[in-house]
Amino acid sequence: MSILQSSSDIKKLSEGIDLECKLAAxxxxxxxxxxxxxxxxxxxxxxxxxxxxxxxxxxxxxxSFTVVGVSxxxxxxxxxxxxxxxxxxxxxxxxTEEMVSVVAIEGKKIITxxxxxxxxxxxxxxxxxxxxxxTYQRLHSSDVKCSDETVKxxxxxxxxxxxxxxxxxxxxxxxxxxxxxxxxRIMYSNREPxxxxxxxxxxxxxxxIGGWKRDRETGKEGLTIAxxxxxxxxxxxxxxxxxxxxxxxxxxxxxxxxxxxxxxxDGSWSGxxxxxxxxxxxxxxxxxxxxxxxIGDQSENSTHIHDAIREAFVNSLVHxxxxxxxxxxxxxxxxxxxxxxxxxxRISVEQAINGYEHDCRNQKMHQMFHFLGLGxxxxxGIPNIFKWWGDNHWLKPSIxxxxxxxxxxxxxxxxxxxxxxxxxxxxxxxxxxxxxxxKNNN
Numbered sequence: 001m002s003i004l005q006s007s008s009d010i011k012k013l014s015e016g017i018d019l020e021c022k023l024a025a026x027x028x029x030x031x032x033x034x035x036x037x038x039x040x041x042x043x044x045x046x047x048x049x050x051x052x053x054x055x056x057x058x059x060x061x062x063x064s065f066t067v068v069g070v071s072x073x074x075x076x077x078x079x080x081x082x083x084x085x086x087x088x089x090x091x092x093x094x095x096t097e098e099m100v101s102v103v104a105i106e107g108k109k110i111i112t113x114x115x116x117x118x119x120x121x122x123x124x125x126x127x128x129x130x131x132x133x134x135t136y137q138r139l140h141s142s143d144v145k146c147s148d149e150t151v152k153x154x155x156x157x158x159x160x161x162x163x164x165x166x167x168x169x170x171x172x173x174x175x176x177x178x179x180x181x182x183x184x185r186i187m188y189s190n191r192e193p194x195x196x197x198x199x200x201x202x203x204x205x206x207x208x209i210g211g212w213k214r215d216r217e218t219g220k221e222g223l224t225i226a227x228x229x230x231x232x233x234x235x236x237x238x239x240x241x242x243x244x245x246x247x248x249x250x251x252x253x254x255x256x257x258x259x260x261x262x263x264x265x266d267g268s269w270s271g272x273x274x275x276x277x278x279x280x281x282x283x284x285x286x287x288x289x290x291x292x293x294x295i296g297d298q299s300e301n302s303t304h305i306h307d308a309i310r311e312a313f314v315n316s317l318v319h320x321x322x323x324x325x326x327x328x329x330x331x332x333x334x335x336x337x338x339x340x341x342x343x344x345x346r347i348s349v350e351q352a353i354n355g356y357e358h359d360c361r362n363q364k365m366h367q368m369f370h371f372l373g374l375g376x377x378x379x380x381g382i383p384n385i386f387k388w389w390g391d392n393h394w395l396k397p398s399i400x401x402x403x404x405x406x407x408x409x410x411x412x413x414x415x416x417x418x419x420x421x422x423x424x425x426x427x428x429x430x431x432x433x434x435x436x437x438x439k440n441n442n
Contacts, residue, residue: 069108
């Protein structure tokens with residue numbers, strides 16, 4: 001944060017989803033950590049996408065900022081590190097020394113604290129000792145107390161590496177759509193004709209791909225959540241996930257109707273994830289302009305753009321939090337594709353784009369798609385989408401999360417050329433001014 005060198009730099013800032021400014025003057029005016037509000041902001045940034053807290057900066061009535069400074073910076077730093085390492089103050093310390101610095105601006109000292117986004121293993125990050133009472137998220141420029149439902153979802157994410165591996169003791173083959181399972185098995189056998197799985201019974205086949213499970217302690221067995229979601233009938237699925245909703249819409253901007261084609265849970269088909277994929281993926285890639293190309297004496301009928309669309313669609317299905325209230329939604333426009341799934345990302349957007357790590361919410365479902373050659377499992381899916389889209393010099397894909405009205409994640413792919421005078425790598429994502437400023441001046 002040493003790029004903040006003058007009061008004019010401060011005036012360029014605007015408090016938002018990833019920037020919080022606090023006066024931190026204390027009772028004697030020399031400086032004090034605002035214990036309650038600071039740790040609320042710390043919690044909010046950690047539970048959302050990270051952010052920067054500036055101490056010694058005052059917000060004026062016109063929402064501009066003025067450097068006031070703090071004279072006793074050491075006192076604040078001592079309070080900061082004491083609190084960060086005290087579980088009675090905050091549940092975990094995410095800070096390193098490199099994330100905290102004292103900056104002198106025109107003879108006045110301010111303290112900058114860069115709070116990182118917490119991994120799911122540390123969420124919820126909460127103040128005091130009660131997660132239900134002390135967990136916050138960042139919404140616009142405010143620290144908002146999380147609902148009990150949101151906190152409980154964070155706690156589940158913390159301990160469950162795969163959300164879809166749970167045994168559903170009272171669900172069995174009668175709860176599956178037999179035609180869906182048959183379609184999957186045919187596609188699998190066509191891809192892996194020599195694999196011994198093709199000769200298995202339905203239960204043994206499901207067990208081998210993660211759709212059936214036995215509890216070794218109790219001896220009870222049945223479908224897993226993955227098995228039910230991928231191959232189940234609609235009513236049994238909604239018994240487990242009351243908010244379960246799948247929706248595909250093809251829209252025409254020149255038409256007055258809301259959509260020109262739609263696939264929804266209208267009762268005319270099974271309603272499970274695999275059938276939804278099969279129905280929708282054909283519609284998504286229909287009418288794509290495919291450059292004619294021969295491989296040997298065979299024409300190639302697919303391109304990396306097809307691959308990118310399939311990957312984005314599978315990604316939204318296997319990363320969805322089906323306990324959430326938002327629907328799974330795929331939208332096809334004349335020049336774009338949008339994929340929305342309930343639930344926030346398990347890793348940051350930056351980590352997903354760069355392929356730093358892979359943390360799928362529904363690992364068994366992901367495995368089932370992967371057995372058919374669909375869905376990358378090594379953290380390369382999103383980077384490939386960005387590469388393939390960039391190869392066409394189209395606008396860079398966008399990935400973003402929203403908390404209102406419910407938690408959800410969106411991938412946007414636009415088939416629009418980047419203007420010739422704009423560098424290919426200019427980001428399209430909505431970036432707050434503070435991070436834009438830091439990126440451009442480092």
